Amino acid sequence: MDRSAVSIEALQEYAGTTVALQGWLQNKRASKGLYFLVLRDGSGTVQCVVSQKEVDHEVWSVAMEATQESALWLKGTVVPHPRHQGVVELHVTGARLLSLAQGYPITPKAHGVEFLMDRRHLWLRSRRQWAVLRIRNRVIMSIHEFYQERGFVQMDAPILTGSAVEGTSTLFEIDYFGSPAYLTQSGQLHGEAMAMALGKIYTFGPTFRAEKSKTRRHLTEFWMIEPEMAFYDLDMNMDLAEDFIVRIVHDVLRDCETELEALGRKLTPLQSVQKPFPRLSYSEAVDLLQSAKTQDLLQDRIDSMRQEGAALKAEQEQIRKTLGHAKKWKRRRMDARKIEINHRLDEIEEELRNVPQWQASAAAFEWGRDFGGSDETVLTWHFDRPIIIHRYPAAVKAFYMKRDPEDDRLALGMDVLAPEGYGEIIGGGERATDLAFLQRQVDAHGLPREAFEWYFDLRRYGSVPHAGFGLGLERTVSWVCGLDHIRETIPFPRMLGRVYP
Template identity: 45%
Template sequence: MKTTIAEVGKHVNESVTIGVWLHNKRSSGKIAFLQLRDGTGFIQGVIVKSVVGEELFEQAKHLNQESSLYVTGEVVKDDRSPLGYELQVSGFEIIQEAHDYPITPKEHGPEFLMDHRHLWLRSKKQHAIMKIRNEIIRATYEFFNDEGFVKIDPPILTGASAEGTTELFHTKYFDEDAYLSQSGQLYLEAAAMALGKVFSFGPTFRAEKSKTRRHLIEFWMIEPEMAFMDHDDSLVIQENYVQHLVQSVLKNCDMELDVLERDKEQLKKIKAPFPRITYDEAIEFLKKEGFEDIDWGDDFGAPHETAIAEAHDQPVFITHFPTEIKAFYMQPDPTNEKVALCADLIAPEGYGEIIGGSERIYDYELMKKRYEEHGLEGPAYEWYLQLREYGSVPHSGFGLGLERTVAWISGTEHIRETIPFPRLLNRLYP
C-alpha cells in the first residue's frame, strides 16, 4: 500500500511503500538507520541485515545522501521518534542514486546556502519554516473567510505608486510607463466600496536598497480593506487575526516548532487585546531609555521598535503617527490634525513591524488637498480620488507582511529563510 510519511499513523503494524529521499544515515554492525523524507515529513527507517539479506543491507550502507528510493516496510510505534513512528524496512528500490550532494551535515556559510537555495529547502529546518509559512497562509484564508471577507486580486502592473514613493521597479507597458506593485491597497479600497470587506494576498515589490535582516525586494502581503470601519474597529480585526495565526501554528505545527527549537511558551502568551501606545508615548519612552537622538516627527528604526517591543510580552500597537511621515491617504485625527488615525503593530522579541494600517481619508475635499500637497496627478490617480465622489464612507485597512510574520512566529532570525526563493539586493537567483 502506497502512503506518505504524514499518513503512517493510519497504518500501524501494516506494510506500506513510500517514495522518499535519503536525508542521512548511520549504521551499527548489522543494523542501518536511514533518515528518510518525502516532503510531508521525516521518518527513520530501520534495516536489519538478517531481515533484508546481505546484498540489500550492503546497498543500504552505501547509499548516498539525497538518493531517491521506494521503501517498503512495516509501520511501528516509537515513542522516541518526534513523529511517534518508525519504519521497519523489508525492502527498497533505488530510483536515482545521488553523488556528491553539496550540502552536507557540516556547517556551511549563508552565501553558500543561498547559492544552493534550491537544495537547502530540503533540510529539516527549512522544511519546518515552509510548513509554518503554509499554515499561516491557510489560517489567513480561514480567518478572513470566517469573518465574511471577499478575496480580491489587485493588479501587479500599475501606473503609479500606492505610497507616493519612488522606490518602484519601472517597466514599459507597451508605450506607457508601468511599475511593479508595492501595494494593492488603492485597488482594494475600490473593491471595498463594492463588496464591503475584502482582502488580497499577493506579491509586492520594493526597490529599496536595504540589506537588513528584515527586508526583501519581493515579498508577500495580506491586505484587508473594510467599508464602514473606523481606526479602532480595524485594530480589533488586526489583533484577532494575529492571535488566530499564532494559535493555528501552535495547534497544527507543533513538530515544526520543535525542530526550530522555538520557545512555544512565548507564543502561548499571544492573546488579544494587545497593548496600545501613542506615538507621543513612544517618543517619551524612548527618551527615557536613552535614545536622546529621537525627536517628535522622526520615524522609528529597528533599535527603537526593539526597545518598545522588549517592554511588552505581547505585540504592541503604536498609534497616531505624525501625518508628515505617513502616506497621503491616512485620515487625520479630528482632535489633532498633526497626527493620523494609524498604527504599526510591533512583534515581540525584536522582530519589528509586522502590520501597518490606518483609517483612510474619505472626504473628497481633503483628499483633493492631499493630492495637491503630494503632486499626485494624471489618470493613475484620478480614479482613486473619484472613489470619494460617489458614496464615500469611512473605511480602514492594513497590510501584514507574510515573511516578517513567519520569521517572528517560527523564531527565524533572518527573513531570507522565510520565503522559498528570496530576492535580495544582491541576489536574483536561484
C-alpha cells in the same frame, strides 16, 4: 511510482503492518550488519532499519550503495522504536534504488549563508526549511480562514500599475508596450475601490520594493495581505488587527508543534500573544522612548551583554590553556565550543556597538519624527506581546490617511509591532473621505492629480468612512518561527543582489 505507498506522516496508523514508502535518503548510519536509513518524503522523516541477517543480498546492496539524497522505495514492517516512545521505525524487507545521487553538496553539518542561498533549491529539503515553510503554509491558511469566516471577499489588486504612487526610487520599472509601468508596492488604493463594491475585502498578493536595503527584515519581493473595510473606523481596524494576529499565533501553536520544536522556538512568547494588545498613541510611545525607564532597560541590556562577554572570554582562555594536552574526543568538543563562543562574541560585540547608539537616539527622540528600526525594537522590549501604536504625525504618513478630528497634526494611522524585536508587521489606518482634502494632499506630496482621478471617484460617489491595513507575510512568519532572518520564510527569496536561484 507506487500508488500504494503511504505517507510517513501517517505511519503511526500502520503500526504492525507492512507498507511501502518512497522518498529521499536524508542520512545514513551504519554498524556491522546494520544500516539505519533516514527517509524523507516531504510529510516527515522515519528511520528505516536494514539488517543484513534478515534481507537478501539485493536489498542489502541498495542500503550499502544509497547515498545522501538518493531516491528510494522501501518496503517493511512498521514497528515501535525500541528507544523512543511514540515513535515508529520501519524494519526493511524490500528496497529499490530509484535514483542514485552523487556528491550532494549540503552535508549534515553547518554551512554558511552564501553557500546555502546559492543552493536554495536544495536547501529547501532540510528539516529546518521544511518546518519554516510548513508554518508559512499554516499561517496562509489561517489568514484565509479568518477573513472568510468573517464574510470578507478575497480580491486581487493588480501587480502591474501605471503610475508611481510613492517615491519612484523604490519602484521596479518595466517596459509596458513602450510606456513605463511599475510592479506594485501595495494594493491599498485598489483595495479601497473593491471595498466600496463588496464591503469587506482582503487582497493576498506579491508586493515589490526596490529599496536598497540589506537587513534581516527586508525582501524586494514579499507577500502582503491587505484587508479593507467600508464603514470601519480606526478603533474597529485595530480590533480586527488584534483578533487577526491572535488567531494566526493560536493556529500555529495548535497545529505546528513538531515544526516549532524542530526550530527550537520558545513557546512562552507566543503563548502570551493574547488580547488585549497594549495600545499607545504615538505621543505616548515617544514619552516612553524618552523615559528613564527606557534608559534603564537599555543599560541593563548593555550590562548583561558585558557580563556574558566577559564570561565567554574567560571560558575561551581556559580552553586555550587546556587544549594542547587534551584527549582527542575532548579536543574536538572544545573546538566546537570555541567556534560557538566566537560567534556569540561577534554578536555581543555588535550589540555593544549598537545599543549605546539606540540609547542616545531614544533619549534625543523628537516628537514629529518617524520611528527608526531601533526605536521600534526598544519599544517592543517593554512588552511581552505585540503592541499597537496609533495616531502618528501626519507628515510621516501616506497622503490618503484621515486626520485626527481632535488634533489636525495627527493622522489616524496605526502600526502593529511584533515583540522580541521583530518590529513592524502591520501598517494601516482609517482613510481620508473628503475629496478636496485628498486633492490637496496629492498636490502637497508632489503627485500627479491625473493618475488619481479614478481614486477620487471613490469620494465623488458615495464616500464613506473606511479603514484597512497591510500585513507582511514573511515578517509574520519570521517572528512566529523565531528566525533571525526573513530570507528563510519564502521558498525563493528575492533580495538586494539576489535573484538566483
